Amino acid sequence: MEIVLGRIRAQLDSPPTQKFRWPLLVIPELFASRQHLALLVGYLASMGWEVYALDFHDIVADPANANARRGFEAKLQLLANALTALRRDVIIVGHGMGGLLALRMAEDVRVKATVAFAPLLPGFRSPLYAATRSPFARLTRRSSGLPALRTLAKLVEDADAFQREALIKALIPEDLTAARDVARGALEFDRRSAAPRLIVCGDCDIFAPYDRVTRFAAAIGATLSTIPGRGHWLIGGRALERAVAEMQRFLVRSLGQQLLLLYPDSLDGSDEEANEDSK
Numbered sequence: 001m002e003i004v005l006g007r008i009r010a011q012l013d014s015p016p017t018q019k020f021r022w023p024l025l026v027i028p029e030l031f032a033s034r035q036h037l038a039l040l041v042g043y044l045a046s047m048g049w050e051v052y053a054l055d056f057h058d059i060v061a062d063p064a065n066a067n068a069r070r071g072f073e074a075k076l077q078l079l080a081n082a083l084t085a086l087r088r089d090v091i092i093v094g095h096g097m098g099g100l101l102a103l104r105m106a107e108d109v110r111v112k113a114t115v116a117f118a119p120l121l122p123g124f125r126s127p128l129y130a131a132t133r134s135p136f137a138r139l140t141r142r143s144s145g146l147p148a149l150r151t152l153a154k155l156v157e158d159a160d161a162f163q164r165e166a167l168i169k170a171l172i173p174e175d176l177t178a179a180r181d182v183a184r185g186a187l188e189f190d191r192r193s194a195a196p197r198l199i200v201c202g203d204c205d206i207f208a209p210y211d212r213v214t215r216f217a218a219a220i221g222a223t224l225s226t227i228p229g230r231g232h233w234l235i236g237g238r239a240l241e242r243a244v245a246e247m248q249r250f251l252v253r254s255l256g257q258q259l260l261l262l263y264p265d266s267l268d269g270s271d272e273e274a275n276e277d278s279k
Contacts, residue, residue, distance in 0.1 A: 001014075003052075004060060004085075005052065005054070005081075005082035005083075005085045005086055006078060006081030006082040006084065006085045007059050007060040007078060007081060007082075008054050008055070008056070008058070008059055008060075008078055008079075008081075008082050009054075009055060009058040009059070009060065010025075010034075010052045010053060010054050010055070010082070011034050011041070011052070011053045011055075012050070012051070012052055013041050013042070013044075013045040013050075013051045013052075013053070014045070014050055015045045015046065015047070015048045015049060015050060016046075017048055018048055018049075018050055018261055019047070019048025019049070019260065019261055020048055020049055020050070020259055020260065020261055021258065021259060021260065021261045022088065022089050022090055022091050022112050022259070023049070023050040023051065023052055023086075023088065023090055023091070024044060024049050024050070024051045024052065024090070024091050024092070024093050025052045025054060025079075025082070025083075025086075025090050025091070025092045025093070026040065026041060026044075026051060026052065026053045026054065026092075026093045026094070026098070027054050027056075027079075027092065027093070027094035027095070027097075027098030027099075027101055027102060028053075028054075028055065028056075028094075028095055028096070028097075028098050029095045029096030029097055029098055029099075029128075029232075030096055030097045030120075030128060030129060030174055030176075030179060031128075031146060031147075031171040031172055031173070031174050032095070032096075032171060032172075033055050033057050033058070033170065033172055034053045034054070034055045034058070035170050036167060036170065036171075036235070037053045037095075037235065039235065039236045039240060040095075040235040040236065040240065040244070041053050043240060043241075043244055044244065047244075047248070052086075052090075054079075054082065054098075056075060056078070056174075057172050057174070059078070070175050070177035070178065071177050071178055071181050072100075072101075072178040072181035072182060072187065073181070074178070075101055075178055076101060076104060076105065079092075079101060079105055080105075080108060083108065083110045083111075088110075089110050089111070089112050090110065090111060090112065091111070091112050091113050091114070091115070091251065092105050092106075092111055092113075092114045092115070093114070093115045093116075093117070093247065094114075094115070094116055094117070094119070095116075095117045095118060095234070095235050096117075096118055096119065096120055096128070096207070096208075096232070097119075097120050097178065097179065097182070098116075099115075099116030099117050099118060099119030099120070099199070100116065100119040100120045100121075100122075100182060100187075102114040102115065102116050102119075103116050103119060103189065103197050103199070103220065103222065104187065104189065106194040106195040106196075106197050107189075107190050107193060107194045107195075111195050112195055112255060113195050113196045113197070113198070113250075113251055113254055113255060114195060114196075114197050114198070115197075115198045115200065115247045115250065115251075116197070116198070116199045116200070116222075117200050117201075117234040117235060117243055118200070118201050118202065118205055118207065118208045118213075118232045118234055119199060119208060119213075119216075120179065120182050120207075120208065121182070121208055121209075121212050121213065121216050122182055122183075122184075122185045122186075122187045122216070123183070123184075123185025124182075124183065124185075124208075124209070124212055125183045126179070126183075126207045126208070127147075127151055127154075127206055127207060128147060128151065128155065128179075128207045128232075129147065129176050129179045145173045146171055146173050149168070152168045152171065153168070154206060154207075154231070154232075155168075155207065155232055155233060156168060156233050157231055157233065158202070158230055158231050158232070158233040158234065158236070158237045158238065158239050159233050159236045159237040160236065160237045160238075163236065163237075167236075189219070189220040191219075191220050191221035194220075194221070196223070196250070196254035196255070197220060197221065197222035197223065198222060198223045198224075198225065198246070198247065198250040198251075198254075199213060199216070199217045199222045199223070199224050199225070200225045200226075200227065200234060200243050200246050200247065201213045201224070201225075201226055201227070201234075202226070202227050202228075202229070202230030202231045202232065202234060202239065203226050203227070203228055203229070203230070204229060204230060204231045205230070205231045205232045206231070206232070207231075207232045208232065210226070223250060225246040225250070227239055227242050227243060227246070230242075
């Protein structure tokens with residue numbers, strides 16, 4: 001079911017039997033859309049998660065603010081507005097750029113935990129967008145378009161072979177102002193008041209190099225889980241099951257019994273009402 005959260009359109013996947021109290025908000029990588037999250041979202045829903053897949057390529061127009069989604073901070077504001085519209089506490093999961101946004105959103109009191117699959121790294125100019133230039137970049141001072149085909153092939157190489165071509169064809173050119181904000185490395189993370197953070201990475205990822213991910217995780221106080229022999233595309237293919245298992249283990253350890261939905265009827269009210277029902 002498609003819904004609108006604030007100004008972001010989202011796809012809601014409800015599980016056959018809901019097992020967890022808080023929903024997951026899932027955010028894709030640069031150039032990716034909800035379509036690229038389909039395997040991850042379907043797998044999570046089958047496990048009992050209520051999942052909202054977000055898409056920064058599908059935002060309700062705001063004529064008064066044409067730059068609403070360009071910068072990193074602007075995307076954070078869109079996410080904050082989405083949480084306000086949802087009116088529930090959440091767990092945020094992201095891939096690449098979406099992973100970095102998730103880690104930063106851990107500082108919002110409405111976020112119970114965050115999980116980043118192969119996040120973009122502050123201060124690192126990822127090959128995913130380093131060579132991407134539009135014909136009008138000199139005039140607009142922005143980068144857009146898609147990377148070279150060889151870069152895209154490397155991006156999705158951990159996906160199943162029969163899916164790679166379709167995944168590449170479905171990628172969408174994107175304004176890269178937010179990516180350039182990340183590359184400048186001026187982002188601040190509060191490790192003291194943040195919800196639990198997990199980073200899951202592959203040790204063969206050229207877009208989020210393992211040594212840099214290790215230092216970044218330590219700097220922000222995040223737990224780090226590594227998948228040997230895998231690259232960037234942890235949301236599908238042979239890496240998917242392991243990546244989700246690492247996420248599930250972390251959430252259970254971090255949130256404990258309160259993560260489980262012991263009283264399904266309590267979903268009809270707010271989190272506060274649910275807590276009252278469980279006493």
